[in-house]
Amino acid sequence: MKVQGKMFLWLSFFILAMAIVYGVWSKEAAGTTALFMAFGLSVMIGFYLAFTARRMDALAQDNTEADVADEAGEVGFFAPHSWQPISLAIGGALAFLAIAMGWWLLYFSAPLLLIGLFGWVFEFYRGENQNQ
Template identity: 80%
Template sequence: MKIQGKMFIWLSVFILVMAIVYGVWSKEPAGTTALFLAFGLSIMIGFYLGFTAKRVDAGAQDNKEADVADDAGEVGFFSPHSWQPLSLAVGGAFAFTSVAIGWWLMYFSAPLLLIGLFGWVFEYYRGENRTQ
């Protein structure tokens, strides 16, 4: 994880330099703002990965002599039967469409977004998967 953190930090430095150059030369506020926001996002990810790398053991990607097979194993737990992302995607699509069509469409998208969000967060806290 250490190498990914360094990559994002260097990417953020590059984006910051390009944002300054773009802002000075173009005098266009939308693109300059987007580049500064991209700088902020990449610096946050870089610091998070660097901070997390200090707390966990070194991975195979941190070893220069490692093979691809050294990183094999369990990646994590992924929900195999969740319908909540579909609700979030449809609600998000309606929400972004409401900006172009009309804000009245947000009345239809907000319940879908809330149902999908709460369903996804509390997916394993109900029914037979609930811990007591």
């Protein structure tokens, strides 16, 4: 975590320099604003990672003598299969299409989004995958 925090903080200094150079040379407001916002986001992520690294034990990536296998182990639990992302994808596509075609499409996309969202969040609280 310490390495990632330092990387984001160094990246933020680079983005800040590029934002200043871009703003002076191009005199274009939208790109300059986007670069300054990217600088702010990079600083926030860097400080969060640096702050979190202080409270955590040292990881294998913080040790210069560590091997790749030192970080091996269980990554986490992932759902074996789920149909909910399809509902979210179709609902999201219709919602974005509503911006271009007409707001009436939101009447069709909102139920799909809600079904997909609630189904995915509560997937392991009902049905055959319910945890006892």
